[in-house]
Amino acid sequence: MTPALKNPSRSLLDVEDLGGDGIIRILDLADHMAEVNRRPNPKVPALRGKTVCSVFFEDSTRTRLSFETAAKRLSADTMTFAVSQSSLNKGESLRDTIETIAAMGVDAFVVRHGSSGAPHLIDAWTQASVINAGDGWHAHPTQALLDAYTVRSALGRTGGLDGLRMAIVGDVKHSRVARSTVAAMRMLGVHVTVVAPRTLLPPDAGDSFADAVTDRLDDVLADLDVLYLLRMQQERTNEALVPSLREYTTRFGLTPERAARLSPQTLIMHPGPMNRGVEIAVDPTDLPGAVITQQVTNGIAVRMAVLFDLLGSGNTAPGAETADISSDTSSDTSREGGSQ
């Protein structure tokens, strides 16, 4: 399985591959994309003629819709290949599936897979760009980017996020969101504390994983710029990882009492979908710092930035980028179905 000779920057598999400067470049690009999205006709011809294929081996409505919306706003053609892993097991191998779709002429695969590392394998099998849209417990780089973007824009910052303090709470062990978001935030200068019982931490979760680890949410609550809540799944109680969801909420949930102790400036984030009453036992609309909806909105701009960064013709010249996305598609309205 020798990896194909391909410029690694043509794919996004791990957020770590971008480095701090690379992340900031994407976030700056996402600012331009957010501006596009605010237009009456939020569409630019930047990726016209490019084909983006979503290949989802695991259910995910929000991530798939977010990527497809992003691709369409850049005028790329989109295809979707949704398959449950069980039906794949009945016949065609993953490699044959990918090579078959690639033969139709695809510029980028957006891959969601239940197995850690599947996008890395796919990347070795195709010349197309591969964007990891979540693999197993491993990584979800565009989630990390949209999280960083959400913090940056909510605080009105430019550049990195030096000096901020964030706590990420919950099932870190099984969370690709945690792995990528913690890494991205730390690369941007955020001090990250992981809050979880030992059972929900990766083995050897030491300094290399986070700046601090604790099982006492109340100890860190008062001093946070960002409180990031992870989804807590019912299945975890069956595996003796936590005794019950009620006990989880008592120790790690955002209860009204804890919410009252937060600074009003503390941003509250969640990758969704939320388990209300479990990790978040308050109505987020009652929380002044909640930016959970903004995360979803920002996801489109950030994924536009990623797609453009990987597929755009002038992806090494920022000047060309902005020129390419500045023009709108008003001249194309007849082909797009006409304005009414």
Next chain:
Amino acid sequence: MSLLITGARVIDPNGERRVDVRVDGAIVSDVADRLDPVDADEVIDAAGLVLAPGFVDLHVHLREPGREEAETIETGSRAAALGGFTAVVAMPNTDPTQDSVEVVDFVRRQGERAGLCEVLPSGSITIGRAGERLTPFAELAAAGVKIFTDDGNGVQDPLLMRRALEYADGLGITLAQHCEVERLTAGAVMHEGSCCSRLGLPGWPSIAEELMLHRDIELVRLTGVGMHFLHLSTAKSVELVRVAKADGLPITAEATPHHFSLTDERLATYDALYKVNPPLRTPDDLAAIRSGLADGTIDAIATDHAPHAPETKEQPLDQAPPGMLGLETALGVSLASLDMGLVDVIAALSWKPAAIAGVGDRHGRPIEPGEPANLTIFDPDQVWEVVPARLASKSRNTPYVGMPLRGRVLHTIFHGAPVVRDGVALR
């Protein structure tokens, strides 16, 4: 037929010397400083080479019957002969399982048909390796089975394991355990440690091996019946065996070349080539395995040769089967990785495993007149790299591409006849 081997550096259980060796039929007929080549049918010039008793691999998966697309007994035997092995113990996880006289007889006969090395079928400890009912140990022993194991799985039930040991007592057989408490390894694909945390992969904790090893050591102490432990992979396992042996318990142990040459960092590319059970571990574990081999705590080097068809390995790690090839690279990896004298490495590849496999009467013998001529001749200094396409195995899942190996088998003699000459299999 008469075969003369000249100028060889002989290394066998009696030590080291430089002599000529004559083989007549299947027997070593003469050993002397200089023998006359006149009446020999074939002469092997072994100047600068090591002549040793053939190697014995306690642990190979030949996949026949059941997975002939990955390996057959013939292709696996050829790989063995090219690796210098004259006997291999075939693991029982075939389909059907080697749990009846019919299946073990089939495996043995297929080995004889190939005629490249002696294929010694193991028997499973439990029917279908399901961990529930014992196989007919005595019937299988009468059919020549010496090693019993459920390899691929450990015997989870401690009561069943105790009964198996007690029932085996006196039958002249050895039970071999794959140590893995399965409740601790569900879904695991690699060593549990910092590397698996980073890669987001479910971890196989060392303690899953050590707990079963410790349980079985205590069962050996309780029953007084000996056991062999397959593929030790952790530092603590080596220590447990060391202490148990110091207590005088009748146990033996093996380690694979990959567990003393490759670490869990190999999984960083998510390439299932490096998925193996037990998993590749840390540099500290590798060092402990090496020192366990060096001080004799670990008796034997065994390959756990596990062929898999390419399409099965071109899958995400959690879906790909565990295992890697080992027969053709065992000597080269051992000499490249171990800081041990040549005699000790050969002991761990030849006469020590021959005794454990119960074939010490015909393999791993001193090279003396009257002894069976199961021999290997290798260049201990040749540095080479494995080329997957040139492997005799039907599969290609070797993890050693690009790694310089040291020591290459040139000739293998089985039942007195060359089956490998100049690194090429003759049949």
